[in-house]
Amino acid sequence: MSKLVTIDGLTKRFHNQNRSALQNVTTQIESGRIVGLVGPDGAGKTTLLRLIAGLLRADDGRIEVGGLDPVANARQVRKRIAYMPQRFGLYEDLSVGENLILYADLRGVVGSARKETFERLLEFTGLGSFTDRLAGALSGGMKQKLGLACALVATPELLLLDEPSVGVDPISRRELWRMVGQLTEEGITVVWATAYLDEAEQCETVLVLSEGELIFDGRPTDLTAGVDGRVYLVEGIKGDRRQVLNRARQHEAVLDGTIQASDVRLLLMETAQVPSLDSLTGGAGARLRRIPPRFEDAFIDLIGGGFRAESPFARNSERSHGATIVVEARGLTRMFGSFTAASEISFDVRRGEVFGLIGPNGAGKSTTFKMLCGLLKPTSGEARIAGVDLRTAASQARARLGYMAQKFSLYGDLSTLQNLRFFARVYGLTGAKQRLTIERMIDSFALADKLDENSSQLPLGFKQRLSLACATMHEPDVLFLDEPTSGVDPRTRREFWAHINTMVTNGVTVIVTTHFLDEAEYCDRAALIYRGGMVALGPPSELKARAISPELPSPTFEDAFIALIEQIEAGRAR
Amino acid sequence: MTFSRLAAIMRKETRQAVRDPSTLMISGLLPIMLIFLFGYAVSFDPRELSIGVVVEQPTSETESFVASLRNTRYFGIEVAIDRQVFASRMAAGKLDAIIVLPQDFSATALRGEAAPIQVLVDGGDPNTAGLVGSYVEMLVLNWLEQEWLDRGQPPLAPLVSIEPRTWFNAEVSSRNYLVPGSLAIILTIIGALLTALVVAREWERGTMEALLATPVGPLELLLGKLIPYFVLGLGSFMLSVLVTVGFFDVPFRGSFLALALAASLFMLCSLGQGLLISTLTRNQLVAAQVAVMLAFLPAFYFSNFVFELDSMPPALQLFSYVIPARFLVSTLQTQFLAGNVWAVLLPDLAGLAIFGIVIFAVCALFTRTRLD
Numbered sequence: 001m002s003k004l005v006t007i008d009g010l011t012k013r014f015h016n017q018n019r020s021a022l023q024n025v026t027t028q029i030e031s032g033r034i035v036g037l038v039g040p041d042g043a044g045k046t047t048l049l050r051l052i053a054g055l056l057r058a059d060d061g062r063i064e065v066g067g068l069d070p071v072a073n074a075r076q077v078r079k080r081i082a083y084m085p086q087r088f089g090l091y092e093d094l095s096v097g098e099n100l101i102l103y104a105d106l107r108g109v110v111g112s113a114r115k116e117t118f119e120r121l122l123e124f125t126g127l128g129s130f131t132d133r134l135a136g137a138l139s140g141g142m143k144q145k146l147g148l149a150c151a152l153v154a155t156p157e158l159l160l161l162d163e164p165s166v167g168v169d170p171i172s173r174r175e176l177w178r179m180v181g182q183l184t185e186e187g188i189t190v191v192w193a194t195a196y197l198d199e200a201e202q203c204e205t206v207l208v209l210s211e212g213e214l215i216f217d218g219r220p221t222d223l224t225a226g227v228d229g230r231v232y233l234v235e236g237i238k239g240d241r242r243q244v245l246n247r248a249r250q251h252e253a254v255l256d257g258t259i260q261a262s263d264v265r266l267l268l269m270e271t272a273q274v275p276s277l278d279s280l281t282g283g284a285g286a287r288l289r290r291i292p293p294r295f296e297d298a299f300i301d302l303i304g305g306g307f308r309a310e311s312p313f314a315r316n317s318e319r320s321h322g323a324t325i326v327v328e329a330r331g332l333t334r335m336f337g338s339f340t341a342a343s344e345i346s347f348d349v350r351r352g353e354v355f356g357l358i359g360p361n362g363a364g365k366s367t368t369f370k371m372l373c374g375l376l377k378p379t380s381g382e383a384r385i386a387g388v389d390l391r392t393a394a395s396q397a398r399a400r401l402g403y404m405a406q407k408f409s410l411y412g413d414l415s416t417l418q419n420l421r422f423f424a425r426v427y428g429l430t431g432a433k434q435r436l437t438i439e440r441m442i443d444s445f446a447l448a449d450k451l452d453e454n455s456s457q458l459p460l461g462f463k464q465r466l467s468l469a470c471a472t473m474h475e476p477d478v479l480f481l482d483e484p485t486s487g488v489d490p491r492t493r494r495e496f497w498a499h500i501n502t503m504v505t506n507g508v509t510v511i512v513t514t515h516f517l518d519e520a521e522y523c524d525r526a527a528l529i530y531r532g533g534m535v536a537l538g539p540p541s542e543l544k545a546r547a548i549s550p551e552l553p554s555p556t557f558e559d560a561f562i563a564l565i566e567q568i569e570a571g572r573a574r
Numbered sequence: 575m576t577f578s579r580l581a582a583i584m585r586k587e588t589r590q591a592v593r594d595p596s597t598l599m600i601s602g603l604l605p606i607m608l609i610f611l612f613g614y615a616v617s618f619d620p621r622e623l624s625i626g627v628v629v630e631q632p633t634s635e636t637e638s639f640v641a642s643l644r645n646t647r648y649f650g651i652e653v654a655i656d657r658q659v660f661a662s663r664m665a666a667g668k669l670d671a672i673i674v675l676p677q678d679f680s681a682t683a684l685r686g687e688a689a690p691i692q693v694l695v696d697g698g699d700p701n702t703a704g705l706v707g708s709y710v711e712m713l714v715l716n717w718l719e720q721e722w723l724d725r726g727q728p729p730l731a732p733l734v735s736i737e738p739r740t741w742f743n744a745e746v747s748s749r750n751y752l753v754p755g756s757l758a759i760i761l762t763i764i765g766a767l768l769t770a771l772v773v774a775r776e777w778e779r780g781t782m783e784a785l786l787a788t789p790v791g792p793l794e795l796l797l798g799k800l801i802p803y804f805v806l807g808l809g810s811f812m813l814s815v816l817v818t819v820g821f822f823d824v825p826f827r828g829s830f831l832a833l834a835l836a837a838s839l840f841m842l843c844s845l846g847q848g849l850l851i852s853t854l855t856r857n858q859l860v861a862a863q864v865a866v867m868l869a870f871l872p873a874f875y876f877s878n879f880v881f882e883l884d885s886m887p888p889a890l891q892l893f894s895y896v897i898p899a900r901f902l903v904s905t906l907q908t909q910f911l912a913g914n915v916w917a918v919l920l921p922d923l924a925g926l927a928i929f930g931i932v933i934f935a936v937c938a939l940f941t942r943t944r945l946d
Contacts, residue, residue: 055945089784105582106788
């Protein structure tokens with residue numbers, strides 16, 4: 001196969017960052033392939049795509065697309081490639097048809113060729129009956145397809161897709177993969193950037209980026225083969241699986257561990273013996289089963305293991321566990337004009353539970369979430385926190401909850417210590433009590449090293465710890481986490497969840513929203529939100545069990561979600 | 575550069591402008607609001623001044639003097655015997671001036687000697703203070719003349735007589751120069767603010783990246799964005815001129831062709847400023863703030879629109895030559911009030927043209943189809 005893109009010693013620095021966005025990257029992309037560009041946020045994926053598209057100039061090294069320099073020969077190169085940036089690059093105030101026409105004009109697709117292309121693309125994407133609709137009024141999945149259609153108006157040799165599937169519902173995501181698969185059959189080379197590690201398994205080759213460096217270049221199966229036989233599942237745990245995980249993480253043979261529904265998934269060291277079950281104290285019925293590795297296991301192995309320390313937060317005050325209901329949602333409904341964002345959502349959350357609101361962007365989980373923490377008034381229905389009605393005593397209820405927003409929402413120009421002091425004052429802590437609380441937070445979250453650094457300059461894992469410290473300083477009973485770890489690298493994600501698990505062990509109740517279906521595995525129970533309604537509620541293992549079929553003996557959470565939605569759609573059709 | 579790509583960008587911009595309510599507000603509603611503001615609310619014409627007259631000993635002479643004050647439409651008169659009452663009211667800002675007619679006023683005046691009248695003026699507002707002073711002086715002279723006539727005595731023949739006539743703005747109405755001047759401010763806002771905003775919006779929404787990754791060239795992108803807003807700007811300029819002449823009865827004595835030419839050249843300068851701002855920032859909020867700081871405020875202060883350049887220090891007067899609004903305001907005021915005065919028009923047009931060329935050269939230097 002011929003090489004379409006040649007990259008040699010490519011380095012890119014941005015002046016306001018101390019680390020290179022890309023460091024000495026060398027690789028080749030063969031034509032007609034689908035190449036996964038995999039890595040967490042900030043790994044350099046977008047920078048690499050922009051360099052290939054000639055939108056950025058490299059500081060060092062060489063890059064050639066079809067033998068041409070993408071900056072010096074920008075126009076020739078851009079005629080041969082198509083690039084779909086994050087958020088799809090659509091004009092939301094133009095209709096579907098007008099968006100297509102704009103890109104067709106810009107790429108010189110006119111006359112009968114245009115007519116044919118439009119017909120083909122509209123059929124391909126299923127947008128044929130929506131040509132007059134404004135792009136802004138489309139669902140996430142339809143926007144994604146329109147973005148793809150706009151990129152494909154003049155059939156490119158190379159298609160660059162920057163996180164095309166982020167936040168999109170799993171069915172649309174699967175359709176997109178099918179469509180892209182079709183494109184490669186037509187000879188188009190596709191580079192697909194993603195932070196979802198599971199997507200890497202579907203690519204023919206993957207480029208794995210971590211902190212600007214290319215840490216793997218090859219077939220995903222070659223990478224997972226390296227950890228084959230080292231991945232185990234601790235099943236049938238009788239006691240607290242979080243305790244089992246905590247112990248396993250400190251075991252010398254264990255490289256990485258995560259909660260997987262009611263079980264614990266372990267990645268062992270290359271040369272290690274399988275640890276005895278006794279050392280993990282999983283209870284009488286527990287057993288270890290070897291399972292096939294996933295890409296994420298291999299990724300963790302590649303970066304030298306997950307988070308293995310004990311969460312220092314373990315020393316927090318104890319609360320009693322029990323069957324007490326802490327959060328109640330009763331028929332929560334919210335209308336925006338004539339649009340129902342959330343409809344009749346009811347559930348209870350018990351003390352010390354991790355409860356997930358899971359669903360794609362725009363499904364209504366954020367709306368539900370905001371009604372639960374008193375930021376949005378429900379049109380009908382009610383929400384109670386620890387027995388307090390949010391409509392009548394919102395501030396009283398809010399004093400008992402902690403909230404950690406999706407984006408880093410601390411004051412970037414204040415130092416770590418100043419942020420802690422500010423939030424302590426917001427919670428009304430003064431004098432000796434404030435001092436003691438701040439000391440406890442510094443101690444619990446190991447913040448002592450960087451007290452005087454501006455929080456915007458902190459590394460991501462550190463920022464998350466500080467956010468969590470600020471959200472929990474007043475020892476809330478309920479902690480709300482809005483998309484806490486989407487796009488975060490797996491190691492930081494594990495560390496974050498280790499802290500959360502410890503807090504839960506201490507009796508804090510956690511409600512988390514996420515479009516990362518994987519993250520549902522960490523929950524005790526999850527509510528699946530789809531098109532404004534709650535379509536399923538239960539422990540993740542139970543939800544997954546519903547999707548078991550002869551073809552799919554061990555479904556992932558995404559499989560479960562899709563199966564559920566298909567059942568519902570089929571029910572509606574009948 | 576190909577025309578089809580240029581046309582595609584233009585069509586897109588036009589559609590977006592028409593559909594975006596904020597664009598229509600800035601280009602339609604804002605100009606009308608500003609014109610009405612400068613036409614009605616802002617005025618430098620003397621309003622009715624409140625004057626306290628202290629008559630220490632009322633006589634028929636003081637009475638006729640007070641009556642002559644009452645007869646003018648500029649004064650609101652109050653009379654008292656003691657100045658203490660007025661002193662505290664002037665301190666509170668309720669009175670603009672106090673006129674004191676002393677006890678021996680009649681006697682002294684009729685003896686033919688200079689009768690002392692004390693005029694106390696509130697210097698807190700120097701403009702009003704000066705105005706009151708000169709009005710009172712003029713009124714005293716008139717009254718004296720009238721008094722002499724009434725008594726059948728020939729007035730003292732004045733050595734010179736002044737008969738002023740106001741040219742160009744016969745009613746001496748500040749509206750007649752404020753409203754035309756405000757047209758320059760309107761064009762500045764539409765050109766600089768709107769352009770800076772629409773470009774920043776593309777960056778914020780991520781559409782710029784998608785656009786740049788197509789074979790579109792910098793010139794196509796630049797012109798495709800500018801032409802629709804140029805037309806929009808001229809449209810709202812025409813609308814504003816119509817309101818100025820039709821509604822506010824501001825005279826128009828120049829030629830529409832010259833006016834349109836000046837407005838077009840100025841629009842280019844303004845659009846160029848907007849584009850330049852959009853190369854500085856990719857954030858709508860910052861773009862709006864920078865547009866106000868770099869385009870709107872200088873146009874307001876250094877264009878001779880409200881604040882007279884002649885009374886500024888020479889350094890600032892020199893500085894005003896890099897503010898394009900300066901050239902347009904002088905052309906506008908001349909076009910409306912005086913007519914086609916080529917000695918004003920030609921240097922102004924030349925100034926605008928030079929500014930436009932420089933700013934577009936800088937823009938072309940900065941516009942790339944890359945992100946860095």
